[in-house]
Structure formats: structure tokens, C-alpha cells
Amino acid sequence: MKRLLIAVPYFWLLALFLVPFLIVFKISLSDVALARPPYFPQWQFEEGWSALTDYLRALDFENFWFLSTDDLYWKAYLSSLRIAVVATFFTLLVGFPIAYGMARAPLEWRPTLMMLVILPFWTSFLIRVYAWIGILSGEGYLNQFLMWLGVIQDPLIILNTNVAVYIGIVYTYLPFMILPIYSALEKLDESLLEAAEDLGCSRFTAFWLVTFPLSKQGIIAGCFLVFIPTIGEFVIPSLLGGSSTLMIGKVLWEEFFNNRDWPVASAVAVVLLLILIIPIILFQRNEQKNREAEG
Amino acid sequence: MMGAGLFLSVIFSGDVMASVAANQVFAPWNDPKETPLIEFRGVTKRFGDFTAIDDLSINIYEKEFFALLGPSGCGKTTMMRMLAGFETPTEGEIILAGQDIAPVPPNKRAVNMMFQSYALFPHLSIEDNIAFGLKREGMPKNDIADRVAEMLRLTRLEKFARRKPHQISGGQKQRVALARSLAKAPKLLLLDEPLGALDKKLRQDTQFELMDIQEKTGTTFVIVTHDQEEAMTVASRVAVMDHGKLMQVATPDRLYENPENVYVADFIGDVNLIEGTARKTGEGSYEINWCERTPPLKSTSDTVLSSGQGCTIAIRPEKVSISSEKPEEADNAVQGKIIDIAYLGNLSTYHVKLANGQMVKAQTANTRRISRRSFTWDDDVWLSWTATAGVLLKG
Ligand SMILES: Nc1ncnc2c1ncn2[C@@H]1O[C@H](COP(=O)(O)OP(=O)(O)OP(=O)(O)O)[C@@H](O)[C@H]1O
Ligand SMILES: [Mg+2]
Numbered sequence: 001m002k003r004l005l006i007a008v009p010y011f012w013l014l015a016l017f018l019v020p021f022l023i024v025f026k027i028s029l030s031d032v033a034l035a036r037p038p039y040f041p042q043w044q045f046e047e048g049w050s051a052l053t054d055y056l057r058a059l060d061f062e063n064f065w066f067l068s069t070d071d072l073y074w075k076a077y078l079s080s081l082r083i084a085v086v087a088t089f090f091t092l093l094v095g096f097p098i099a100y101g102m103a104r105a106p107l108e109w110r111p112t113l114m115m116l117v118i119l120p121f122w123t124s125f126l127i128r129v130y131a132w133i134g135i136l137s138g139e140g141y142l143n144q145f146l147m148w149l150g151v152i153q154d155p156l157i158i159l160n161t162n163v164a165v166y167i168g169i170v171y172t173y174l175p176f177m178i179l180p181i182y183s184a185l186e187k188l189d190e191s192l193l194e195a196a197e198d199l200g201c202s203r204f205t206a207f208w209l210v211t212f213p214l215s216k217q218g219i220i221a222g223c224f225l226v227f228i229p230t231i232g233e234f235v236i237p238s239l240l241g242g243s244s245t246l247m248i249g250k251v252l253w254e255e256f257f258n259n260r261d262w263p264v265a266s267a268v269a270v271v272l273l274l275i276l277i278i279p280i281i282l283f284q285r286n287e288q289k290n291r292e293a294e295g
Numbered sequence: 296m297m298g299a300g301l302f303l304s305v306i307f308s309g310d311v312m313a314s315v316a317a318n319q320v321f322a323p324w325n326d327p328k329e330t331p332l333i334e335f336r337g338v339t340k341r342f343g344d345f346t347a348i349d350d351l352s353i354n355i356y357e358k359e360f361f362a363l364l365g366p367s368g369c370g371k372t373t374m375m376r377m378l379a380g381f382e383t384p385t386e387g388e389i390i391l392a393g394q395d396i397a398p399v400p401p402n403k404r405a406v407n408m409m410f411q412s413y414a415l416f417p418h419l420s421i422e423d424n425i426a427f428g429l430k431r432e433g434m435p436k437n438d439i440a441d442r443v444a445e446m447l448r449l450t451r452l453e454k455f456a457r458r459k460p461h462q463i464s465g466g467q468k469q470r471v472a473l474a475r476s477l478a479k480a481p482k483l484l485l486l487d488e489p490l491g492a493l494d495k496k497l498r499q500d501t502q503f504e505l506m507d508i509q510e511k512t513g514t515t516f517v518i519v520t521h522d523q524e525e526a527m528t529v530a531s532r533v534a535v536m537d538h539g540k541l542m543q544v545a546t547p548d549r550l551y552e553n554p555e556n557v558y559v560a561d562f563i564g565d566v567n568l569i570e571g572t573a574r575k576t577g578e579g580s581y582e583i584n585w586c587e588r589t590p591p592l593k594s595t596s597d598t599v600l601s602s603g604q605g606c607t608i609a610i611r612p613e614k615v616s617i618s619s620e621k622p623e624e625a626d627n628a629v630q631g632k633i634i635d636i637a638y639l640g641n642l643s644t645y646h647v648k649l650a651n652g653q654m655v656k657a658q659t660a661n662t663r664r665i666s667r668r669s670f671t672w673d674d675d676v677w678l679s680w681t682a683t684a685g686v687l688l689k690g
Contacts, residue, residue: 194381195414197401199428199479209427213418 021273028266029059039262063267072251073268077275079246083162083237084230087169091226092219094170095177099218100211102178103185114182117175129168129239136164136240160242168236173229177222184218185211217290224283232272248272321531322546323356330393332357332483332515333378338387340373340539347373349539350387360509360516362530364523364562370539371519372411375485378517379408391483402431409476411487411519413468415460421471422447422456428479446474449504451497466492473501477508486518490525502529523563527551535559551611553597557688560609565644567615567655569608573600573687581687583608586651593626596687610685612658617645617670618677625679631655633674645670647678 033040043055067073102113120128135141136159143155158164188211196206234249241247248268255265323329331354340348347370355361363371376382377389380401388395396404407428415424422443429439447453450470455463460471469492476484489505490498506529509516520526526533527547535542535550535558543550543559554560557568569592571585581600582591585608594608622628634654635646638661645657657678670676 189412189414191410191412191414192416194379194401195408195410195416195475196427198379198406198408199475200402200431202402205431210416 021270024266024269026059027262028063028264028270029061030263031058031062032261032263037262038260063263064271066264067267067271073248073271076246076248076251077271080231080233080248081275083165083169083245083247084227084233087166087173087230088223088227090166091170091173091177092223095174095222096181096219098174099178099181099185102182103188110186117178117182121175125172126235129172129235132164132168132171132240133159136167159240160245162241162245164240165237165245165247168240169226169230169233172236173226176225180221180225181215181218184215188214217286220286221283221290224279224286228276228279228283231276321358323359324354324532329356331355331390332359332392333517334390335374336388336390338377338384338389340370340377340382341385347539348377348384351539351541352387353534353541353544355515355517357515358509358513360506360518360529360531362526362533363517363519363536364521364526364533365536365542366562367521369536371536372487373539374536375408375487375517375519378483378485379406380404405482406485407476407479407481407483408485409472409487409489413460413472415468415471415475417460420457420459421452421463424460424471425475425478427475432479442478446478449477449508450474450501466494466497469493470501480512480514483515483517486516488519488521491521498525499528505529535562537562552686554609554686554688557607557609557690560607560686560688565612565656565658567608567610567612569610569653569655571606571608573604573606574602575600580682581606583687586649586653589629589650592629592685593682594685594687595682598687598689600687600689605690607688607690608685609688610655610680612644612656613642614684615655615657615678615680617647617657617659618679619669619674621677622679626682628677628679629655630675630677633670633672633676636670636672645676647676 027039030039030041032038041055041058043052098117102110102117105113133140137143138155138157138159140159142158143152146152147155158167192210192214193206196210197203201209232249232252233247234253237245237247237250238253241250252265252268252272255261255268259265323331333353333355335351335353338348338351339346351374363374365371373382377384378391378396380396380399383397388397390396391404391406416427419427425443425446426439429442434442443456444453447456450473452467452470452474455467455471460468463471469489473486473489476486486505490501493501502525505516505518508514516529518526518529530547532544532546533550534544537558542562543555545553545555550559550563554563560566561568569583569585571583571592573581573583574591576582576593579597580593580595582593583606584591592608600606616622616625621630629649631647631649633645634648637644637646641661642658643661645659647655647657649655655678
């Protein structure tokens with residue numbers, strides 16, 4: 001019975017992660033073809049074992065080799081990483097004060113505040129990103145507002161730049177940053193800060209020596225939760241970014257649907273996954289450490 | 296309840312009595328020329344419409360070991376927190392070393408507090424917790440290490456120096472909290488139930504350590520405790536509080552022997568309370584009518600009562616003698632039946648019911664083996680005490 005219970009998550013992992021991954025990996029080893037599906041070789045069960053060995057012989061790492069020769073790809077990976085790092089940093093910058101304010105708010109307010117943070121999830125992500133076009137475009141609300149204030153004379157060009165991408169990412173992923181930090185800060189015992197002050201800390205040093213280290217796990221968790229999906233982000237750069245915005249998610253999309261080069265697109269996806277595995281493992285470690293510290 | 300009576304009689308008979316007597320020499324509160332280190336002047340603290348501290352005035356002197364005693368929720372922690380700077384008085388002022396401390400933030404006060412909840416930093420090891428305050432002072436590294444080692448030794452935590460707070464027991468945490476507050480050697484140390492989680496042996500040892508530290512460093516201690524024995528053992532003076540009000544401040548022996556009101560008499564140790572009306576018979580001597588069919592009780596008193604005034608005699612059980620025959624020369628003698636006997640090893644407490652239903656406790660030392668005890672359940676016995684044995688209280 002116990003084994004069965006343990007088997008459930010493994011089965012889950014197998015069905016929803018490992019099998020799709022293997023399929024994608026297999027495609028990444030094939031060659032592009034004008035066919036349906038658009039790659040070669042193919043193998044059906046009824047063809048039997050001898051066909052299988054032929055099939056396996058036809059597979060190669062050519063596509064991965066191709067990725068390394070065309071600098072578009074590694075530039076896109078690097079650019080994605082850079083955008084993800086910068087965006088994560090800004091999300092933290094915005095998210096931490098919000099989480100801190102929530103954790104310090106009167107107890108009866110907290111559920112409402114929490115609700116407000118989660119509320120955006122009730123509408124479609126796509127619609128919310130679209131809404132930003134209306135805000136950021138040349139004649140969008142932001143520019144109208146700033147010109148009405150007289151801060152600027154000519155509209156700012158924000159839409160279709162990396163700035164818009166950052167704004168979109170920070171906005172979209174903010175709750176993922178806020179929630180883990182909030183849950184760390186909420187657990188923080190007020191008397192610890194009093195003790196720190198009692199022992200000679202100013203408010204600020206007490207924050208730095210007590211609040212910050214005790215919310216570190218939450219900060220790390222929040223950063224990973226933003227960073228990991230941001231690297232492969234596709235919707236935000238294609239809607240808000242411009243032609244100069246280079247992100248691997250966008251490249252992947254173009255390979256699949258514009259070029260119909262499934263094998264190369266699959267290779268891009270496999271490499272992306274390999275890149276993501278590092279932060280995912282680090283994230284899991286952090287969570288593990290978190291649990292140990294609590295238990 | 297039984298236990299309280301037991302230890303108090305032990306304290307006031309044994310060698311601890313000597314230390315109490317020695318403390319008598321140190322009595323700045325009797326010296327009008329002394330200026331107190333801490334002065335509470337009509338301090339009131341309200342949380343919303345709840346009054347936690349009610350018009351409290353207290354003087355605490357330098358080098359005192361001042362104990363706050365009182366039931367849960369009476370405002371002990373609140374008083375401490377006002378001294379440490381985490382609460383401000385709603386009314387009145389607190390003077391520390393001649394200065395109103397209201398505008399001084401906690402980190403600028405020469406006061407350290409040991410929190411009732413310990414408030415150990417969970418992300419720091421035990422030694423780093425202890426070193427925390429020293430580092431803020433900018434003490435040189437070597438000195439910090441020495442001081443931390445000294446504190447670890449004092450609280451017997453050497454083995455746990457590298458552990459994190461969640462890896463040690465409750466009593467050990469309490470000792471870390473104590474060590475951390477002691478480390479900075481502040482002028483005023485506030486200890487909020489510092490020893491509650493320790494076993495008896497360790498608690499006694501730590502009590503003596505505290506007294507020792509106090510003697511060596513001259514630090515002023517204010518200590519909150521639920522444990523009367525502890526308050527009596529360590530304190531130069533004890534304040535008994537109830538519902539945010541001060542009931543009495545006195546040395547432990549005076550508190551026990553001369554309670555000023557029924558609350559204190561009842562709160563400290565074990566006591567018999569007999570209510571009646573006073574009749575003045577001479578200078579400082581009274582007769583108390585307490586029951587219609589029995590002769591009045593005689594008692595001397597420092598408190599001046601008018602004839603016909605309601606009063607209560609408070610008599611400690613160990614001052615009541617028990618006998619089978621009516622004692623000839625006793626000032627007061629009453630008859631009753633033994634309802635219950637509490638055997639406490641070295642002592643026995645007899646619960647005697649008088650004719651009018653009043654219960655009176657009498658305590659005797661067990662100098663003989665239990666099998667040869669003179670009284671048993673349902674025996675009719677006489678209880679007697681002298682006119683000076685009891686304390687006469689108003690109300
Ligand atoms: N921040 C606060 N808000 C409202 N009421 C409070 C607050 N702090 C304390 N009180 C109330 O003030 C009263 C005194 O509290 P305090 O903590 O001083 O009690 P205490 O004497 O230390 O009790 P214990 O022995 O249980 O620790 C209690 O009734 C408590 O509920
Ligand atoms: Mg308390």
C-alpha cells in the first residue's frame with residue numbers, strides 16, 4: 001500500500017514529464033522533412049525490430065551541432081538569461097516591500113491583502129498582458145497621463161522595447177515573488193526584532209541582521225519561482241517586446257511554427273531544459289533546507 | 296498550596312534566613328538620602344480600554360535584586376517592557392538614573408531584557424546569539440570570544456555552542472536567553488521568568504549564580520517570577536502585584552511576617568484568615584469577635600483599628616499549635632475536629648474544622664515517626680496561638 005502511494009508521484013512524473021521529454025528528445029535527433037509530421041525517420045510498431053535498428057541508426061546529434069554553429073541560438077539563450085536575471089531582480093525590488101508591508105499589516109487586513117495579490121490570476125494571463133499594450137503604447141494611458149501632468153512633451157517609446165518586457169514580467173510574476181517572502185516574514189516573531197533592538201541594534205540593523213536573514217529562504221524561493229519560468233517566457237516578449245528583444249522562447253516558437261523545423265525546435269527545447277535543470281535543482285535544495293530548518 | 300507553606304517555613308527557619316538577615320544591611324529604600332535608580336511615578340498603561348498597569352509608583356534602587364510577583368496577567372511583563380522601551384506609559388513617567396526615559400529608544404538604554412518567550416535568533420548558533428549584543432557594541436573579537444565562553448560556562452552550555460536554537464531543549468533555550476542578556480553586563484537587567492523551565496536543582500544553582508553575579512557586578516536586577524520560593528530566595532525586595540496594582544513592596548521576611556493586606560497575606564505562603572470585628576482593649580492590642588458562642592480572639596497589631604471595625608486575622612499555620620487538651624496559658628484557643636492531614640515528610644499540616652465551620656490549618660514538625668503520630672482523622676483537638684502570632688488586617 002505504502003509502495004503504491006510512493007508510486008503515484010513517480011507515475012505522474014513519468015507520464016507528464018519523462019514521456020513527453022523523451023518524445024521531444026527523439027524528435028530533436030531526427031532530420032527535418034517535408035512531411036506530416038515534418039521530420040524523419042519515423043518508426044511504427046508493426047515494422048518490427050529490424051526496422052527499429054535502422055531507425056535508431058538514422059538518429060544523430062546534428063541539430064545540437066547546428067545550434068552551436070548559428071550564434072542566434074546561444075545569443076538568445078544568453079539574452080534570455082540576462083533578461084530573466086534583471087527581471088527577477090526588479091520583481092524582488094518591488095515584491096519585497098509589498099510582502100513586508102503585508103506581513104506588518106494588522107492581522108485582520110492580511111487575508112484581504114493576500115486576496116488582492118492573488119486577484120489578477122482570476123483573469124486570463126493573455127488578456128492582462130494585452131492590457132499592458134493599451135497602457136504602454138505611444139498613445140497609451142501612461143503617456144497620456146504623463147503628458148497631461150506635463151512631465152513629458154513627446155510620448156515615451158516603451159512598447160516593443162525591453163523595458164516593456166521587464167514591466168510585463170515584473171507585473172506577471174510579482175505574486176510568485178510576494179507569496180513566499182510574505183509567508184517567511186509572517187512567521188517572523190516580532191519579539192526577535194525587539195530582542196535585537198534591546199541588544200543595541202537600530203531599527204535598520206535589526207532589519208538587516210534579523211528580518212533579512214530570516215526571510216532569505218522566502219527570497220530565494222521567490223527568485224527561483226520568477227526566474228525559472230521567465231527564461232522560457234514567450235508570450236510577454238512577443239506581445240510587449242520588439243524585434244530587438246531576443247528570448248529563447250520566441251526563437252522556439254518561430255522554429256516550430258514559422259520554419260516548421262521541429263527537430264531544431266526540439267533541440268532548442270532540450271537545451272533549454274538542461275539549462276533550467278540547474279536552477280530547478282538549486283530551488284529544490286533551498287526548499288529542502290527550508291523544511292529541515294522548520295522541522 | 297501545601298508546598299508553598301512548606302518551603303516558606305523552611306526558608307524562614309534554616310540558613311536562608313541568615314542570608315535574608317544579611318540582606319537587611321543593604322536597605323537603601325530606608326535611606327531618604329538615596330536616590331532610586333528607577334522611579335515609576337504614577338505610571339498607567341492602557342491597551343485600548345483595558346488597564347494593564349494602574350497608577351503604579353515604585354522606587355527601585357541601585358544594586359537591588361527586585362522581584363515582581365503576581366498572578367498571570369497582572370502586568371509584570373508590561374512593566375518590564377516599559378523599562379526596556381517597548382511600551383510607553385499611557386500616563387505618568389519612568390525615571391532611570393534621574394532621566395525620563397520615555398524618549399530614549401530601546402537600543403540606547405543601558406538595559407537588557409531576557410524575554411519570557413526567549414526570542415532567540417533562530418538563524419544564529421548559540422554562541423552567536425550570546426555574542427550578538429557584544430558585536431553591536433564593537434567589542435574586540437578576542438574579548439567577545441572570552442565573554443561568550445564565560446557565559447557558556449556559567450549557564451553550562453559549552454557543549455551546545457555550535458548548535459542552532461531549534462536543536463536544543465526548552466531549558467537550554469532559557470539558559471541561552473539568560474546568557475545573552477547577561478553578556479553585555481548592563482546596568483539594569485530585566486529577567487522575565489528566567490528560570491521557569493529549569494529543574495529544581497539547576498534552578499537553585501542558577502539562582503545562586505545570579506545572586507553571585509549581582510554581588511560581583513553590582514548590576515540591578517528586576518526579575519519576574521511565578522515562583523514565590525525563588526522570589527524569596529533571591530530578592531532584596533519583592534513587589535506583589537494584582538490586576539496592574541501594587542499590593543505591597545517589602546523585603547521577603549516582612550512580606551511574609553507583616554503583610555499589609557489580606558491579598559498579600561493570602562498570596563504569599565499558606566495562611567489562615569479569620570474574619571471578625573475588632574474591639575480595642577489597650578495600646579495596640581485588640582479583641583476580635585469572630586463567632587457568637589466563642590470567646591473573642593486576642594491579637595496585638597501595629598495597624599490602628601477603631602472599635603467595631605471589620606478586620607481579618609492572618610495566622611501562618613506553623614504558628615498554630617495543636618493539642619488534645621485545652622492549653623492552660625494560651626492567649627487564644629479554639630476547638631475543632633481534624634478533617635484532613637497533609638503529610639509533607641518533615642512537616643504535617645492538620646486541617647481542622649471549628650464549630651462554626653471555619654477551617655484552620657496547623658502545622659507541626661514531624662519529630663516522631665508517623666506510626667506514633669498523636670492525632671488522626673476525626674480527633675477533637677485544640678488549636679492555640681499567641682496574641683502576637685497573627686497579623687491583624689483591615690477588612
Ligand atoms: N499588546 C497588548 N494589547 C492588549 N492587551 C495586552 C497587551 N499586552 C498585554 N496585554 C494585557 O495586559 C495584561 C498584563 O499582561 P502582562 O503580559 O504584563 O502579564 P504578566 O503579568 O506578565 O502575566 P504572565 O505571568 O502570564 O506572563 C494582560 O491581561 C494582557 O492580556
Ligand atoms: Mg509575563
